[in-house]
Amino acid sequence: MVNGTDVFVIGGGPAGLAAAIAARRRGFQVIVADGNKPPIDKPCGEGLMPDSIAALQELGVEIAADEGYPLQGIKFLEKEKSAAACFPTGRGVGLRRPILHKKMLDCAVALGVHFLWETPVMGIGRDGVNLAGGNFVHAIWIIGADGGQSRVRRWAGLRCCALVRIRGNLLGRECTSVCYAGVGERSVRGDSISKRKSRHPACT
Ligand SMILES: Cc1cc2nc3c(=O)[nH]c(=O)nc-3n(C[C@H](O)[C@H](O)[C@H](O)COP(=O)(O)OP(=O)(O)OC[C@H]3O[C@@H](n4cnc5c(N)ncnc54)[C@H](O)[C@@H]3O)c2cc1C
Numbered sequence: 001m002v003n004g005t006d007v008f009v010i011g012g013g014p015a016g017l018a019a020a021i022a023a024r025r026r027g028f029q030v031i032v033a034d035g036n037k038p039p040i041d042k043p044c045g046e047g048l049m050p051d052s053i054a055a056l057q058e059l060g061v062e063i064a065a066d067e068g069y070p071l072q073g074i075k076f077l078e079k080e081k082s083a084a085a086c087f088p089t090g091r092g093v094g095l096r097r098p099i100l101h102k103k104m105l106d107c108a109v110a111l112g113v114h115f116l117w118e119t120p121v122m123g124i125g126r127d128g129v130n131l132a133g134g135n136f137v138h139a140i141w142i143i144g145a146d147g148g149q150s151r152v153r154r155w156a157g158l159r160c161c162a163l164v165r166i167r168g169n170l171l172g173r174e175c176t177s178v179c180y181a182g183v184g185e186r187s188v189r190g191d192s193i194s195k196r197k198s199r200h201p202a203c204t
Contacts, residue, residue: 002031002114003135003136003137003138004137005029005030005031005139005140006023006028006139006140006141007020007028007029007030007139007143008030008031008128008129008139008141008142008143009023009032009143009145010033010121010124010142010144010152011032011033011034011144011145011146011152012033012034012040012105012115012117013040013042013101013145014101015145017032017101017105017107018104021061021107021108021111021113024111024113025059025060025111028141030112030113030114031113031114031115031139032108032113032115032116033115033116033119033120033121034116034118035118035120035121036118037117037118038102039098040097040098040101041097042097043097046094046095046100047074047093048063048068048093048095048100049071049087049092050089050090050091050092051090053091053092056103059104059107061103061107063095063100065093067093067095067099068094068095068096068099069095071087071092071093071094072087072091074087116131119131119132121146121152124142124152124155124156127139128142129142144156
């Protein structure tokens with residue numbers, strides 16, 4: 001069991017894998033823990049928009065045109081109402097979720113990200129994370145990527161409509177600014193948290 005890392009990512013879904021790949025590409029040691037194990041399937045996250053394809057490319061994850069179903073736009077349907085539009089640029093892809101997960105996972109593994117599968121995280125502290133079974137892993141940065149019902153968000157004391165803005169460069173360890181609905185703004189620098197009472201413009 002590794003007992004320390006630069007970045008500890010909680011959740012190995014698309015968001016967690018993307019964060020892990022990005023951090024690893026910048027030279028950080030990265031551990032990802034997930035309560036589940038691959039192949040992780042979900043009946044969602046299968047429509048990749050053009051900006052998702054571009055973001056994946058930036059991470060080094062290529063989705064070839066013939067790997068899924070090309071999407072030219074989006075159509076919303078509700079009873080007799082509908083609204084449709086084509087993407088102004090680029091293409092989207094409809095791709096089975098396990099294929100996306102495997103591609104991202106292969107990339108992360110090749111880069112040297114360390115994975116702890118079937119390992120639920122039970123809590124976070126100032127210096128790291130508590131794993132099921134009682135192990136503690138020290139971490140400089142903790143990334144909560146544990147889905148829509150995030151417990152990490154609750155553990156961190158953030159409200160449900162939290163908007164996370166990265167000011168400066170988190171991966172360069174400068175400063176993160178977290179703004180959450182109507183409460184104010186916290187600047188996180190390395191191991192210190194300061195609170196400012198201002199409301200972020202994006203929250204108004
Ligand atoms: C019906 C439906 C359709 C959707 N369609 C689309 C779509 O077409 N395109 C799209 O982009 N999005 C779609 N979404 C949204 C989609 O779910 C998200 O884009 C995507 O799943 C978010 O990925 P994520 O990594 O943030 O979270 P998740 O995929 O939920 O991954 C979270 C991971 O964290 C793990 N985890 C949770 N808690 C812990 C813990 N305490 N310790 C360790 N591991 C933990 C879980 O096991 C899981 O693997 C849809 C959602 C729904 C409900």
